Amino acid sequence: MKEKDLILDLQDLYVRFEVEDGVVHAVNGLSLQIERGKTLGLVGETGAGKTTTALSLLRLVSEPPGVVECERLIVDGKDVMALSQKELESFRGNDIAMIFQDPMTALNPVFTVGDQIAETIAIHENISQTEAQKKAIDMLELVGIQGERADEYPHQFSGGMKQRVIIAIALACQPRLLIADEPTTALDVTIQAQVLNLMRELRDHYKTSMIMITHDLGIVAQICDEVAVVYAGNIVEYGTLQDIFNRTKHPYTEGLFNSLPNIRDRKAELNPIKGLMPDPTNLPQGCPFHPRCPYADEKCKEEQSVKWVSDTHYIRCIAYEREGFHIKLEEKR
Amino acid sequence: MLRYILKRFLMMIPVLLAVSFVVYFLMDLAPGDIVSSMAPADASEADIERMREELGLSGNIFERYTRYIGNLLRGDLGMSLSMKRPVINVFFERFPATLKLAFGSIFIALVISIPLGISAATNHRSWIDGTSMVLSMLGLSMPSFWLGLLLILGFSLKLGWLPSGGSGFFSAIILPAITLGAAQAGNLTRITRSSMLEVTRQDYLRTARAKGVAENVVIRKHALKNALIPIITVFGSTLGNALGGAVAIETVFSWPGVGRLTVAAINVRDMNLATGCIIMFTIFLTLTLLIVDIAYAFADPRIKAQYSR
Numbered sequence: 001m002k003e004k005d006l007i008l009d010l011q012d013l014y015v016r017f018e019v020e021d022g023v024v025h026a027v028n029g030l031s032l033q034i035e036r037g038k039t040l041g042l043v044g045e046t047g048a049g050k051t052t053t054a055l056s057l058l059r060l061v062s063e064p065p066g067v068v069e070c071e072r073l074i075v076d077g078k079d080v081m082a083l084s085q086k087e088l089e090s091f092r093g094n095d096i097a098m099i100f101q102d103p104m105t106a107l108n109p110v111f112t113v114g115d116q117i118a119e120t121i122a123i124h125e126n127i128s129q130t131e132a133q134k135k136a137i138d139m140l141e142l143v144g145i146q147g148e149r150a151d152e153y154p155h156q157f158s159g160g161m162k163q164r165v166i167i168a169i170a171l172a173c174q175p176r177l178l179i180a181d182e183p184t185t186a187l188d189v190t191i192q193a194q195v196l197n198l199m200r201e202l203r204d205h206y207k208t209s210m211i212m213i214t215h216d217l218g219i220v221a222q223i224c225d226e227v228a229v230v231y232a233g234n235i236v237e238y239g240t241l242q243d244i245f246n247r248t249k250h251p252y253t254e255g256l257f258n259s260l261p262n263i264r265d266r267k268a269e270l271n272p273i274k275g276l277m278p279d280p281t282n283l284p285q286g287c288p289f290h291p292r293c294p295y296a297d298e299k300c301k302e303e304q305s306v307k308w309v310s311d312t313h314y315i316r317c318i319a320y321e322r323e324g325f326h327i328k329l330e331e332k333r
Numbered sequence: 334m335l336r337y338i339l340k341r342f343l344m345m346i347p348v349l350l351a352v353s354f355v356v357y358f359l360m361d362l363a364p365g366d367i368v369s370s371m372a373p374a375d376a377s378e379a380d381i382e383r384m385r386e387e388l389g390l391s392g393n394i395f396e397r398y399t400r401y402i403g404n405l406l407r408g409d410l411g412m413s414l415s416m417k418r419p420v421i422n423v424f425f426e427r428f429p430a431t432l433k434l435a436f437g438s439i440f441i442a443l444v445i446s447i448p449l450g451i452s453a454a455t456n457h458r459s460w461i462d463g464t465s466m467v468l469s470m471l472g473l474s475m476p477s478f479w480l481g482l483l484l485i486l487g488f489s490l491k492l493g494w495l496p497s498g499g500s501g502f503f504s505a506i507i508l509p510a511i512t513l514g515a516a517q518a519g520n521l522t523r524i525t526r527s528s529m530l531e532v533t534r535q536d537y538l539r540t541a542r543a544k545g546v547a548e549n550v551v552i553r554k555h556a557l558k559n560a561l562i563p564i565i566t567v568f569g570s571t572l573g574n575a576l577g578g579a580v581a582i583e584t585v586f587s588w589p590g591v592g593r594l595t596v597a598a599i600n601v602r603d604m605n606l607a608t609g610c611i612i613m614f615t616i617f618l619t620l621t622l623l624i625v626d627i628a629y630a631f632a633d634p635r636i637k638a639q640y641s642r
């Protein structure tokens with residue numbers, strides 16, 4: 001097998017939050033590799049640990065209460081866990097950038113959008129303030145906002161426009177890896193498509209590698225090459241877009257697809273996954289999905305292991321050890 | 334923005350009229366009558382009435398008040414009967430000293446409270462936070478005249494480091510300014526801490542950190558500029574307290590400001606002088622609050638935008 005050119009190599013990430021009511025196990029041994037130029041979708045319900053994973057890559061988890069441990073975290077060849085504070089500052093925003101979930105609160109209300117874009121540029125590039133301002137205006141135009149609006153404040157922009165500004169900030173220094181944390185969740189449906197298209201265009205333009213965090217499988221289908229389905233702080237199914245959509249193997253992924261509204265068959269009932277996400281302060285033994293899994297048996301309460309079903313596709317499920325097991329979704333297709 | 338300033342300026346007028354009427358009315362109620370105490374013992378009722386007329390003290394209270402305001406608008410507050418000089422001149426002679434003391438105390442309060450409040454918030458729940466909270470409670474809860482006496486006792490009488498009164502040298506302002514600044518410092522530390530705590534939870538700080546902004550810049554620039562908005566609001570009342578408190582503390586430190594002047598005027602029943610001082614003082618206080626309000630609008634683009642429309 002040839003050596004892969006990895007933009008991200010994350011091995012065994014654990015993040016816990018030690019808070020008053022106990023220890024929240026947000027991320028539990030998550031490993032992830034992304035090839036340069038690829039886009040990975042990180043899919044899962046709210047509380048699965050997606051944001052925490054992303055923040056860990058920038059070393060931005062607040063410690064305390066957070067405790068971050070990992071075997072290996074290499075971004076574009078840099079050993080991130082070994083970086084000094086100073087090195088981290090030049091790493092963030094330059095090698096790696098993040099677009100946050102809620103554009104309404106992610107911009108500083110007392111600075112103009114132009115200043116907020118120019119700030120990143122001024123930090124990472126050795127240029128004058130006026131040049132940085134000029135580049136900021138170029139960035140604004142790149143994301144489809146008139147340059148004259150650089151002097152306006154965030155409150156003068158709509159949600160979709162704010163998200164464009166945030167995209168401009170994130171891409172201002174052409175990061176190698178861009179993390180987008182549910183970039184369209186807070187937006188109107190019509191705006192969602194525009195913003196998503198913009199992100200896709202810019203990604204292709206700059207050849208940026210990307211992590212797209214979402215709970216929307218539709219977005220995943222549009223933009224991702226690979227998909228990792230996250231449950232209770234770990235990946236339960238990983239594969240190419242085709243693997244996940246056409247050769248679904250994990251019962252949880254099956255549940256996610258079943259819970260989608262079926263546009264063609266309006267009479268079909270919605271089929272949400274039964275039960276709730278487990279309490280992250282008190283995760284169940286064995287497979288954390290077993291209390292909600294329609295296929296679980298006694299063994300699932302005790303153990304869990306990874307099974308590779310092809311070169312590109314694995315699941316964290318032991319039901320496949322059982323003779324003749326396959327999930328129902330496969331039958332329907 | 335100009336329209337906003339103008340509007341606020343016009344709104345000041347009814348406030349000033351109401352306040353000055355209350356002051357005028359109360360001073361009028363005060364017992365003692367300078368005319369009868371000034372008149373020679375053998376003066377007749379008619380003589381006294383004539384004197385009253387000459388001094389502009391005849392007629393009912395509304396007539397006198399209207400006349401008073403009319404003169405005030407022309408910059409004439411009448412004569413100080415005890416000093417035999419125009420009230421307005423006496424007032425402006427003493428006012429700078431009061432301003433100096435008030436701003437001295439605010440300077441001390443700001444220099445202490447802003448850094449202390451920020452480090453309390455950024456070290457939330459640490460010993461720094463605890464100590465700063467105890468200190469600000471102390472500053473807030475100590476009556477200022479009592480603190481003033483304690484400081485005089487310690488630093489001038491016992492140690493002999495600083496003068497206990499007067500205004501001749503720079504060092505004379507230190508004790509009264511600390512006395513006056515303590516409560517403001519307590520107040521401002523608490524508000525700085527709480528508004529910084531509020532701001533440090535905001536998403537935009539995470540955005541700033543993700544851009545690679547250094548931590549001290551995140552705090553000094555991104556957080557503080559937002560935290561300043563509530564601080565400025567409180568600062569308005571702090572300024573008011575400082576000016577008002579200066580008047581109260583001046584007597585303790587024999588500071589030659591408007592406060593001591595007013596107290597002296599009341600003691601000799603020089604009502605013209607006392608009324609004039611209080612009304613002028615109120616005008617300056619209201620102006621100060623207006624300036625703070627405008628500063629507030631400048632700190633927050635959302636408010637500024639609201640007014641410039």
Ligand SMILES: Nc1ncnc2c1ncn2[C@@H]1O[C@H](COP(=O)(O)OP(=O)(O)O)[C@@H](O)[C@H]1O
Nearest residue numbers: 017024026045046047048049050051052053280
């Ligand atoms: N600062 C924090 N303090 C305590 N718990 C946290 C903190 N941040 C996240 N968590 C917890 O970690 C878990 C994972 O959260 P998150 O990563 O935000 O999930 P997602 O982005 O998938 O919705 C949740 O249970 C959340 O409550």
Ligand SMILES: [Mg+2]
Nearest residue numbers: 050051101181
């Ligand atoms: Mg999230």
